[in-house]
Amino acid sequence: MISLFSNSQIRNADKYAIDELNIPGIVLMENASNSIYGLIKKHFTNLNINETIGIICGKGNNGGDGFAVARKFANDGFNVIVFTLAADKELKGDALQNYSILNNLKSKLNNIEIIQINNIKDLNKTKKCDYLIDAILGTGSVGKLKPPYDKIVEALNKVNAKKISIDVPTGLNSDTGFGEIVFNAELTVTLADYKKGLFVNHGKLYSGKIEKGSIGIGSEYFAKLEVKDYLIEPEDALHGIPKTKINAHKYSAGKVLVIAGSKQMPGAAFLSANSAVQAGAGAVYLFLPEIVEMQNAGVFSSPIIKKYPDSDLGFLSEQNIHNFEDEIKWADSILIGPGLGRNSLTITAIEKILKHNNENFIIDADAIYAISKIGIDNVKLKNRILTPHLKEFSYLIGKEIEEIAKDLLKYGKEFATKNETYLVLKGAPTIIFNPNGEAFINSAGNQGMAKFGVGDVLAGLISGFVAKTENKENAIISSVYIHSLSADLLLKKQTEFGISAEKIINNIPTTIKFLENSINV
Numbered sequence: 416m417i418s419l420f421s422n423s424q425i426r427n428a429d430k431y432a433i434d435e436l437n438i439p440g441i442v443l444m445e446n447a448s449n450s451i452y453g454l455i456k457k458h459f460t461n462l463n464i465n466e467t468i469g470i471i472c473g474k475g476n477n478g479g480d481g482f483a484v485a486r487k488f489a490n491d492g493f494n495v496i497v498f499t500l501a502a503d504k505e506l507k508g509d510a511l512q513n514y515s516i517l518n519n520l521k522s523k524l525n526n527i528e529i530i531q532i533n534n535i536k537d538l539n540k541t542k543k544c545d546y547l548i549d550a551i552l553g554t555g556s557v558g559k560l561k562p563p564y565d566k567i568v569e570a571l572n573k574v575n576a577k578k579i580s581i582d583v584p585t586g587l588n589s590d591t592g593f594g595e596i597v598f599n600a601e602l603t604v605t606l607a608d609y610k611k612g613l614f615v616n617h618g619k620l621y622s623g624k625i626e627k628g629s630i631g632i633g634s635e636y637f638a639k640l641e642v643k644d645y646l647i648e649p650e651d652a653l654h655g656i657p658k659t660k661i662n663a664h665k666y667s668a669g670k671v672l673v674i675a676g677s678k679q680m681p682g683a684a685f686l687s688a689n690s691a692v693q694a695g696a697g698a699v700y701l702f703l704p705e706i707v708e709m710q711n712a713g714v715f716s717s718p719i720i721k722k723y724p725d726s727d728l729g730f731l732s733e734q735n736i737h738n739f740e741d742e743i744k745w746a747d748s749i750l751i752g753p754g755l756g757r758n759s760l761t762i763t764a765i766e767k768i769l770k771h772n773n774e775n776f777i778i779d780a781d782a783i784y785a786i787s788k789i790g791i792d793n794v795k796l797k798n799r800i801l802t803p804h805l806k807e808f809s810y811l812i813g814k815e816i817e818e819i820a821k822d823l824l825k826y827g828k829e830f831a832t833k834n835e836t837y838l839v840l841k842g843a844p845t846i847i848f849n850p851n852g853e854a855f856i857n858s859a860g861n862q863g864m865a866k867f868g869v870g871d872v873l874a875g876l877i878s879g880f881v882a883k884t885e886n887k888e889n890a891i892i893s894s895v896y897i898h899s900l901s902a903d904l905l906l907k908k909q910t911e912f913g914i915s916a917e918k919i920i921n922n923i924p925t926t927i928k929f930l931e932n933s934i935n936v
Contacts (some may be wrong), residue, residue, distance in 0.1 A: 417646040419611035419856070422554050424640055432632045434803040440509045444476065446631035448483030451604045455579055458602050467494040469544030471532075471571065472514075473551040473585075474501040480581050480606075481550025483847045489520060496528045496540055500551065500567075513897045516670045530820030535566055540806050541574045549598045553582035554610070556594065559661050560586045565596050572599045582606045582628075583613065584621050591822040592618035604628040608637050611644040614856045617822055619844055644824065644854045652896035653930050655889030657880055659695060669882030670698040672739065672746035673718070673875070675753040677761075677856065678729025680818030681707045682756030682848045683780065685914050687869045687875035688718040691750070693923040694879025700746075704729050707851070718862070734759040736767055743768070747882035752782030753871045760911070764786055764908075774798040775881055779874040783807045786818045796836040798850070800891065802874050804841040837891060839877070841870050845895050847888075855892055859898030861906050861914075873898045876923065901926040 421741060432438045447507065452490045456462055468488045470477035478501065478703035489894045497517065506514050513599050521527040530537055541547060549571070560568060562769035566584055569577075579602045586597035588873050592615035601623040605613060613622045626648050657669070669692045676684025681703070688701040699718035723738040725731075743749060753766060765785040767778065776799045778786070783803045786794050787810035801811075819826050823846065831838045831848035838848040843862070847855040876898050902921040905914050 416611060416649055416804060417648060418453055418637065418638065418640075418642040418853070419609050419614065419644040419646060420637065420642070421611065423635075425554065425589075425607050425610060428636055429833065430629070431636050432630065434634060437844065438631065441512055443632075444479050444483055444509045444513060444631045445604050447480050448487055448607075450628035451480065451484050452487040454628060454825050455546075455548075455602065458626065459577060460626060463467060464492045464544075467496060467500055467543055468546045468548065469496045469541050469576065470548040471498045471499065471541075471567070472500065472511070473499045473553075473555070475552070475555060476508075476510055477550050477553030477582055477829075478506075478554065479508075480515045481548060481753055482510065482513035483549060484550070485527070486513070486517050486520060486583070487906025489517075489524055489708050490921050491527065492526065494526050496544060497531065498532050498538060498541065500532050500563075500823050502531065505571055518901070527703055532567070534933035535570055538567065538570050541571060541576070544574070544576050546574045547571060547574060547578050549578065549580040549585050549600065551585040551598070553585075554589050555581060556586050557588055558638075560594075560596050567594050568598050574622075578623075580622070581603065583610060586619075587618055587621060588612055589618075591824065592616035593821045594621070597621040598915060602626065605629055607632070607812065609646070611856075614646055615831075615844065615846065615859075616820060617618045617728065625791045643828075643852055644856070645857050647892055647896050649896070649900075649921075649930060650934060653934050655884075655886065655891075656897075656927060656930075657695065657883035657890060657895030661696055666698055669698070670745060671696045671878050671882045672749045672928045673701045673753075673878065674749065674751040675701065675755060676703045676707050676732070677756040678706055678732070679705060679756055682868060683871040686871040687750055687753045687779075688922065689876070690872045690920050690923070691882075692718055693920050694876045694883075696879040696882050699879070700739075700742055702735075702742070704731065704735075706809075727801035728760075728762050730756045730758050731756075731764050733764045733767060736764060743771050743773060746773065747879045748777060749773055749875055750777045750878040752779035752785075753874060755781040756798075757781055757784055761785070763905070765789075766794070769794050770889075776800065776845045776886070777832065777874055777878045778801060778879065779803075780807070780870070784810055784829035789813050791834065796834040798835065798887070800837040800839060800887070801875060802839040802841060802870070802877065804870060808831075808840055824854055830852060837887065837894060839873075839891060842872065845899070847891055847895060849888055854882075855895075857899055859896050861902055861911060863911030863914030864899065864902045864919075866915060869902075869919060871917050872919050875920075897923065897926055897930070900930065904929060
């Protein structure tokens, strides 16, 4: 796991360096600029001396980092244009000192230009830049950008240049990952350590490739901090893959019950059940309305189909529960919800099914909608797994998507801890919340996954892994990562347009093998 830190923890790192390590602020800034410069050159391997580097500097320390980085480029012979938002008298401390050094250097070299930004027209020369470096606010972005920053960022985003942010893209809240107007970076060099907001919500969208830059204090400070947010690594996914004993038989290798599908939406059931099979579950039972099974029996890989009489309703109702009472007690995991529909009779049936004592319920899709109608307080959620997308989550907690998006981590943690449950909030990226208030952010996946059925595949994969192990949390983490990695591996062979739920399922065994080989197991 990669530990992710809050804005306040990162800010305190500077204080620790200055007060306890006796490192002057100007040295920290120089260390940062050296690191930023090196990482930019590492990322953009075709960077050449004939190209023009534009650096937009704010009034604070982020701007000071920008002035120092400008000096590095200028000393190496690049053409540098610095756009500063601060008049000389507005700068202070280390930022002022680095600006003064740059200004003095300007009189010695002919490849440095400094432009004071008084209005948007002063940004015209950004169009001549091959690279634009955002050193405007950094972690100073908290709320909505105020004038003139909002208009400046909008103008910069329209410039056809490769874009880099120092520390945090301007306009992005480094704690929540939310921002209404955000500098759109291809590369973000974040300083001291990783900030959690870079990896969620708009942070995922606007930060580009994220590299960790150094301020020269080592890892001791961060090793002592309390961490509640993590980025999932491939090793974590591999560690959580359930192992099948050499003497296992089909009923000891994970028993999965899938309660899904309806006449109107049969596809979700097929995808979920087939995914559980590819997850290695020894026995997968799928219960369907009789009419659905009769029409679609040929689309399954190898789950056992159990049909129940539906009186031509084509959906689950309370009268059907007795058909799989024994299997609910038998199963190591139970997936309920995909494609069940939202009929009131189905909602009543779901309410009664969820009263059973089995803790290994994976509650997805229409079952989540049912809970929103039944009321969270009327359903047993402890130690169970819910897998909503953002809209379904909004049903559960009674808040609009726009409000939740302002702080996904806060709302996810509140829900999981209050209900002592595991919340798998599907999205880009998918985030796992456990009952202890921790968040695990998926680092795999691509835009080709934004298609019908892909969430059903994840629910089936989770149910298969959970059925095979007692470590529920590790199984969830592995499922989420492998699900996305499967899509990433498909992207190596085809465009995002060709990725489908079925292809992700079929690629799961190959993905697991790829993961094992990559980590040299």
